[in-house]
Amino acid sequence: ARIPVIAIDGPTASGKGTIAMRVAQALGWSVLDSGALYRLTALAVLEQGVDPADESAVAEVAGRLDVSFHNGDVFLRGRDVTQAIREERVGNLASRIAAYGAVREALLGRQRAFRVAPGLVADGRDMGTVVFPDAPLKIFLVADVEARAKRRCKQLKEKGFSANLSGLLEDMRLRDERDRSRANAPLVAAPDAKIVDSSNLSIDETVAVVLGHWSSLV
Numbered sequence: 001a002r003i004p005v006i007a008i009d010g011p012t013a014s015g016k017g018t019i020a021m022r023v024a025q026a027l028g029w030s031v032l033d034s035g036a037l038y039r040l041t042a043l044a045v046l047e048q049g050v051d052p053a054d055e056s057a058v059a060e061v062a063g064r065l066d067v068s069f070h071n072g073d074v075f076l077r078g079r080d081v082t083q084a085i086r087e088e089r090v091g092n093l094a095s096r097i098a099a100y101g102a103v104r105e106a107l108l109g110r111q112r113a114f115r116v117a118p119g120l121v122a123d124g125r126d127m128g129t130v131v132f133p134d135a136p137l138k139i140f141l142v143a144d145v146e147a148r149a150k151r152r153c154k155q156l157k158e159k160g161f162s163a164n165l166s167g168l169l170e171d172m173r174l175r176d177e178r179d180r181s182r183a184n185a186p187l188v189a190a191p192d193a194k195i196v197d198s199s200n201l202s203i204d205e206t207v208a209v210v211l212g213h214w215s216s217l218v
């Protein structure tokens with residue numbers, strides 16, 4: 001049998017990253033934060049002065065990306081960019097360049113390389129639909145936009161960034177809309193995904209729901 005994957009997809013700030021990490025810890029599996037690859041590409045585009053409107057130039061940056069991951073920290077050419085890729089300007093550019101088919105194509109192999117034994121928990125927008133369509137468990141994690149904006153606001157403030165709730169809300173709606181309406185790998189639940197609404201669930205409760213789905217499969 002192939003190495004199992006739990007795919008966790010959903011809109012911005014639905015808690016996918018935290019949930020994926022916790023589920024991976026519980027199972028002793030590896031974890032893929034696919035959004036980080038789009039953010040890293042965006043950061044590299046900004047730093048190299050590449051024109052974000054030039055799809056093939058951006059795809060080239062994505063293909064050449066020199067990245068590594070160590071215990072949740074992210075490195076670009078050996079430099080720690082864990083904080084830098086979380087900035088809103090980077091997230092916004094990531095969401096724009098993620099609409100390019102050539103960029104998605106350039107990042108595909110890199111994402112699939114994370115599938116190593118004993119298993120992988122992968123979070124993003126298209127884990128269950130495009131990158132790991134054969135994943136035995138697909139979760140589509142949703143939460144209402146206000147709940148997500150509040151969480152993101154808190155998260156940013158904890159990391160020492162300034163944050164404004166109504167601005168975040170607006171940004172989040174825009175980004176969701178862009179992710180849902182794009183032609184390439186739009187944000188959509190796979191037909192066989194379990195929809196989990198975390199609006200009124202704690203992190204622990206959400207992790208328990210995901211692990212419950214997994215143990216009912218094995």
Ligand code: C5P
Binds near residue numbers: 098
């Ligand atoms: O999940 P995160 O917010 O870090 O992702 C940054 C951006 O990358 C998202 O707004 C989305 O447009 C894009 N993305 C994507 N496909 C993925 C993961 C992220 O298009 N699998």
